[in-house]
Amino acid sequence: MQNVVPGDTAWVLMCTVLVLLMTVPGLALFYAGMVRKKNVLATMMQSFMLCALVSVLWMLAGYSLAFGTGNSLIGDGSRLFLSGLGAGWDKPFILAAGTPFAIHTTIPESVFLMFQMSFAIITPAVVTGACADRMKFSALLVFFTLWSFLVYAPLAHWVWSPNGWLAQLGIADFAGGTVVEINCGITGLVCALMLGKRLGYGQENMAPWNLSYAVIGASLLWIGWMGFNSGGAMGANGRAGMAVLVTQIAAAGATLAWTFVEWVVRGKPSVLGAISGAVAGLVAITPASGFILPGPALLIGLVAGAVCFWTATELKHIFNYDDSLDAFGVHGIAGIIGTLATGWFAFGPLSDGAAVGGLHLLGVQALGVAVTIIYCAGVSWALLKVTDVTVGLRVTREEEREGLDVVLHGEQIF
Numbered sequence: 418m419q420n421v422v423p424g425d426t427a428w429v430l431m432c433t434v435l436v437l438l439m440t441v442p443g444l445a446l447f448y449a450g451m452v453r454k455k456n457v458l459a460t461m462m463q464s465f466m467l468c469a470l471v472s473v474l475w476m477l478a479g480y481s482l483a484f485g486t487g488n489s490l491i492g493d494g495s496r497l498f499l500s501g502l503g504a505g506w507d508k509p510f511i512l513a514a515g516t517p518f519a520i521h522t523t524i525p526e527s528v529f530l531m532f533q534m535s536f537a538i539i540t541p542a543v544v545t546g547a548c549a550d551r552m553k554f555s556a557l558l559v560f561f562t563l564w565s566f567l568v569y570a571p572l573a574h575w576v577w578s579p580n581g582w583l584a585q586l587g588i589a590d591f592a593g594g595t596v597v598e599i600n601c602g603i604t605g606l607v608c609a610l611m612l613g614k615r616l617g618y619g620q621e622n623m624a625p626w627n628l629s630y631a632v633i634g635a636s637l638l639w640i641g642w643m644g645f646n647s648g649g650a651m652g653a654n655g656r657a658g659m660a661v662l663v664t665q666i667a668a669a670g671a672t673l674a675w676t677f678v679e680w681v682v683r684g685k686p687s688v689l690g691a692i693s694g695a696v697a698g699l700v701a702i703t704p705a706s707g708f709i710l711p712g713p714a715l716l717i718g719l720v721a722g723a724v725c726f727w728t729a730t731e732l733k734h735i736f737n738y739d740d741s742l743d744a745f746g747v748h749g750i751a752g753i754i755g756t757l758a759t760g761w762f763a764f765g766p767l768s769d770g771a772a773v774g775g776l777h778l779l780g781v782q783a784l785g786v787a788v789t790i791i792y793c794a795g796v797s798w799a800l801l802k803v804t805d806v807t808v809g810l811r812v813t814r815e816e817e818r819e820g821l822d823v824v825l826h827g828e829q830i831f
Contacts, residue, residue, distance in 0.1 A: 419509050422523035425652030429528050435644025436535035440542050441468050443641055447634025447696075448546050451689070451742050454626040455820025456550050458828055463545045463557060468538050470558060474565045475534045482570035484533065486513050489582040492574050502526060518579035522651050532648050533577075537569055540597045546742030547605030550615050551811050554825045560804040568604065568796050572596050572789065588785045589763050589772035591660070592646045594704025594756035595789040602749020603793040606740060611801045612810055614739035616817050628688050635692035639668055642699045646706035656767055660706040663714035664699065670718025671698025671751075675726045682726075690726070697725035697747050701755035705762065708772050713762035720758075721751045756782050 445464035449457045471479070476499050485492030495501060510526035513519050522529065541561045545552075573596050575581040576588055583595075590596065615623065625631060646664045650657035675694025680686040701721035702714055709717075729746035733739070740746055760779030763772040772778060804810060811817075816824040823829050 419521065419523065421507065421509055421525055422652065425523045425654075426525065426528055428653035428657065429524050429532055429648050429651060432644030432648030433528070433532045433535050435641040436532070436539065436648070437468070437641075439638050439641035439645060440464055440535075440539045443634050443637035444539065444542050445634065446630045447638060447692075448549065448631075448742055450627045450630025450632070450634060451625040452549050453623060453820070454830060455822055457626055457630075457822065457830055459554070459821035459825055460545070460549060462554070462826060464542045466554075466558070467542045467545070467561060470561065471538045471541060471565055472534060474562060475530075475537050479537055479565055479570050480530050480533065482566060483537075483573040484512065484530070484578055486516060486580065487574065487578075489580055489585065490574070491571055492578065496530075499530070502530075513579040516580050518585075520579050524651060529651075533573070536593060536597060536645075537565065537573070540569055540593075540601050541565065541604075543597075543601040543744055543748055544605045544608060545744075547740045547744035548608040548612050549741040550821065551612055551817055552608070553809060553812055554821075555808045556804050556810045559808055560800055563800045563803065564604070564797065567800065568793055569596070569600065572600055572792065575788075576785070583781075583785055583788070586781050586784070587772065587778065588781050589708050589759050589768070589778060590704045590756065590785065591649050591707035591759075592703045594752045594759070595785050598700050598703055598748045598752025599756065599786060599789045600793050602745045602747075602752055603790050604797045605744030606738070606749060607794055607797045608801065609738055609740045609745070611798070611805075615741065616814060618739050625689065632688060632692055635695055639695055639699065642668070642703075646699075646703055649707055656707055659710070659767060663709055663711055664702050664706055666711050666714045667702035667718035667721070668695050668698040670715045671695060671701065671722030671725075672718075674719045674722030676722075678723050678726050693729060693743065693747060694722040694726070697721045697751045700748050700751035701758070703752070704756045705759040708759055708763040708767055710762075710764050710767075713758065717755060717758045717762075721754050724754060725751050753786055756786050 445461045449460045452460050481496035482492045485495045487493040510522045510529050575583040643661050647657040647660035672694040676686045676691050679690040698718040701717050725747050728750045729743040760782035761774050763774040765773040
């Protein structure tokens with residue numbers, strides 16, 4: 418039997434830590450720096466609490482539903498409460514063991530499931546940016562508990578479990594263009610529409626309280642994204658190295674594109690624009706990171722930066738919705754761009770010929786995008802309705818005016 422490879426195990430463990438760093442403190446600071454002072458602590462609390470909540474949900478059933486062998490639609494109950502994990506705790510993990518699609522790794526299952534847990538954590542945390550300043554804390558906990566089991570886990574199984582139906586069609590999604598980015602973008606848009614706009618939206622000054630927080634958060638996201646996009650290689654190898662390289666190039670290209678487009682359109686390049694551009698590039702390269710070469714990575718970054726500038730600054734005003742911190746405008750749109758671009762630019766040798774760019778793969782990618790949008794929108798809408806009936810979605814007008822820090826948590830920044 419093949420032994421666990423220490424170098425591969427160490428690499429994936431490091432990538433796991435980097436992805437966790439993206440949520441706490443990365444995303445917590447990024448979002449907190451962009452809301453008003455009266456909602457800073459509540460915004461940080463959302464990311465911090467989701468880190469804890471989803472960790473437990475992943476242990477209870479999320480991991481089993483996502484990566485249990487099961488069938489093409491959902492996993493089984495073989496790992497509920499992580500039962501059976503002790504049997505081969507020091508042996509290499511076989512994903513979809515006992516099926517014709519089994520994938521042999523050189524790392525223990527505990528490392529694989531922990532890496533995947535970090536993705537399950539950050540995805541709902543990103544969604545919170547769309548409903549900032551107005552969602553009940555109780556609603557947040559109820560909705561994302563249901564959502565983790567009924568939206569995230571099935572989608573992860575379809576795409577990343579070898580016997581998932583989209584995986585069987587050959588979808589190329591290395592680090593979560595569909596499972597994470599389009600998913601959280603579409604869910605965020607549905608949340609924003611169902612919650613309604615913030616009080617005073619379009620009339621009052623809602624400028625970020627402390628952009629220095631946001632810059633620090635964005636910087637941690639940029640660094641953490643190296644683990645996010647390369648850990649899927651499941652080892653310290655050439656594919657992981659290429660994923661790190663193209664991630665850096667795409668992020669840099671998108672930062673420059675957003676900055677210079679904003680400079681031309683608005684007369685000044687903003688700090689908020691630069692960090693938003695970086696995130697757009699990081700999002701767009703996510704599905705492609707293990708499949709493409711540096712040239713296409715730069716092109717993807719440039720396109721994502723320019724397009725997401727428009728969606729984050731103009732599109733939401735055209736359609737008059739309040740995607741507060743641009744979860745849809747950046748994550749959803751850039752995720753679509755990156756997923757489709759992967760279909761055209763995938764370099765076959767990086768995946769041993771499993772993903773080769775062309776019309777066929779582009780069609781599979783387009784199907785994956787469409788299915789993700791429809792499924793996430795429909796189920797998220799239904800779960801928000803259930804949450805609204807049980808605990809209510811939104812704080813009162815008076816509570817929103819006072820600020821969520823005091824109203825929900827009894828604390829505030831002075």
